[in-house]
Amino acid sequence: MRTNWARSHAYRAARLARPLALLEVQELVAANERVRALGSGHSFTDLADTDGVLVVLDALPGHVSVDTARATATVSSGLLLGDVAEALHSRGWALPTLPSLPHITVAGAIATGSHGSGDRTGSLASLVCGLEVIGPDGELCSIRAEEPDFDGWVVSLGLLGIVTSVTLKVVPTYNVRQFVYTSLPWQVFLNDFDEVMASGYSVSVFTTWTGDAVNQVWIKTTATSESASLRSAVAAHVPMHMIPGQSSDAVTAQLGIEGPWHDRLPHFRRAFTPSSGEELQTEYLVPRRLAADALAHVRRLAPRFAPLLQIGEIRTVAGDRLWLSGAYNEDVVALHFTWKRAWQQVHDALPLLEEALLPLGARPHWGKCFVATRDKLEAQYPRLADFAALRRRSDPDGKFANAFTHRVLGY
Numbered sequence: 072m073r074t075n076w077a078r079s080h081a082y083r084a085a086r087l088a089r090p091l092a093l094l095e096v097q098e099l100v101a102a103n104e105r106v107r108a109l110g111s112g113h114s115f116t117d118l119a120d121t122d123g124v125l126v127v128l129d130a131l132p133g134h135v136s137v138d139t140a141r142a143t144a145t146v147s148s149g150l151l152l153g154d155v156a157e158a159l160h161s162r163g164w165a166l167p168t169l170p171s172l173p174h175i176t177v178a179g180a181i182a183t184g185s186h187g188s189g190d191r192t193g194s195l196a197s198l199v200c201g202l203e204v205i206g207p208d209g210e211l212c213s214i215r216a217e218e219p220d221f222d223g224w225v226v227s228l229g230l231l232g233i234v235t236s237v238t239l240k241v242v243p244t245y246n247v248r249q250f251v252y253t254s255l256p257w258q259v260f261l262n263d264f265d266e267v268m269a270s271g272y273s274v275s276v277f278t279t280w281t282g283d284a285v286n287q288v289w290i291k292t293t294a295t296s297e298s299a300s301l302r303s304a305v306a307a308h309v310p311m312h313m314i315p316g317q318s319s320d321a322v323t324a325q326l327g328i329e330g331p332w333h334d335r336l337p338h339f340r341r342a343f344t345p346s347s348g349e350e351l352q353t354e355y356l357v358p359r360r361l362a363a364d365a366l367a368h369v370r371r372l373a374p375r376f377a378p379l380l381q382i383g384e385i386r387t388v389a390g391d392r393l394w395l396s397g398a399y400n401e402d403v404v405a406l407h408f409t410w411k412r413a414w415q416q417v418h419d420a421l422p423l424l425e426e427a428l429l430p431l432g433a434r435p436h437w438g439k440c441f442v443a444t445r446d447k448l449e450a451q452y453p454r455l456a457d458f459a460a461l462r463r464r465s466d467p468d469g470k471f472a473n474a475f476t477h478r479v480l481g482y
């Protein structure tokens with residue numbers, strides 16, 4: 072039986088299809104009552120599942136083409152981010168941001184609003200300026216940025232059809248250096264929050280949420296900027312994994328060694344499996360203006376969830392206009408939790424966090440574990456009703472809906 076990467080969900084689909092040609096995908100979609108696309112299966116729940124046909128696009132011919140005049144790249148949506156990144160870099164181009172893991176698909180990352188960190192960088196989805204989508208009748212259509220509903224189409228949770236190709240804004244390639252600091256006192260971090268998060272192009276703060284100091288600060292600077300420095304913290308002189316005790320072989324080069332963006336922005340190396348998959352993840356994206364309140368709430372609750380936690384991570388993401396994005400309409404701070412793989416205990420702990428964070432406007436990461444459903448999410452997503460209407464227009468019979476969307480969104 073096929074499971075997701077974390078083995079926290081066994082897919083219930085009646086059939087898994089791996090078409091070799093686009094036409095085959097179109098025929099599959101047209102011929103079946105329920106269909107859904109599966110990316111690399113790194114989401115932690117039943118989000119990608121269906122009771123019909125689960126379509127994996129990894130056997131389709133992959134392409135990456137760059138329009139140098141427009142500074143855009145059009146890529147097959149089933150490719151892994153790491154492969155797209157290497158292809159772009161070899162042609163002198165780059166993405167401004169990447170999530171921590173290069174092993175996930177372009178379409179899966181975009182459909183869930185996946186993001187990296189950076190005060191001035193948005194999620195991967197915020198780079199999208201065009202999509203090719205197979206609708207419920209099997210027709211392939213182009214969705215362009217100029218269309219009025221475009222901002223609803225990008226972070227789609229797979230509900231609007233099978234995305235086959237994505238056009239992304241790109242920038243000239245660049246190099247990055249990564250530095251790790253340890254033992255930053257919590258009080259300094261809280262007092263200097265903006266300064267710490269601005270100490271590099273992309274900054275991640277790793278913490279167990281307990282104790283007097285945060286565990287590690289990972290600062291990724293562009294090679295042309297000054298070396299990172301962090302007052303009151305201790306520079307690491309050996310490479311470090313963010314989870315205490317795990318091998319640093321899996322993480323991208325640290326110690327300020329310069330390298331291409333795609334080999335430094337993700338935390339994990341392309342050639343390694345980042346961990347055994349013995350984990351679950353949760354993340355809430357909170358309006359940045361309320362970061363201090365959110366951090367205080369989580370620290371207060373930490374003794375209650377500490378036994379379940381492997382590590383927490385704090386990142387920043389720039390706001391965008393995408394209806395279902397965690398960063399819709401404002402800059403956010405992303406509060407992430409890597410749990411032990413103990414679903415029931417994690418499930419029992421999540422209401423604690425949600426009671427504290429949802430009133431601040433927190434939005435759960437669609438690809439990770441959370442318990443809130445539509446009644447609670449409506450307030451967080453002002454365009455949720457518009458998305459529901461777009462979904463009704465584009466897929467009136469609910470071909471792409473599944474148990475997750477029924478439970479969480481009511482359709």
Ligand SMILES: Cc1cc2nc3c(=O)[nH]c(=O)nc-3n(C[C@H](O)[C@H](O)[C@H](O)COP(=O)(O)OP(=O)(O)OC[C@H]3O[C@@H](n4cnc5c(N)ncnc54)[C@H](O)[C@@H]3O)c2cc1C
Pocket residue numbers: 076107108109110111112113114115118119120128148149169170171172175176177178179180181182183184185186187228229230232233234235345352436438439
């Ligand atoms: C170790 C680890 C590290 C992670 N790090 C980060 C991180 O740094 N930042 C972050 O934001 N998230 C992170 N995530 C979460 C991850 O980015 C999301 O779960 C993402 O959706 C996974 O992509 P996937 O290809 O595995 O998608 P899947 O889990 O396979 O699918 C996710 C969703 O995308 C839809 N989908 C997939 N392909 C298509 C398609 N072609 N057309 C339409 N819909 C499609 C599916 O139907 C489903 O709804 C991490 C996850 C893991 C396991």
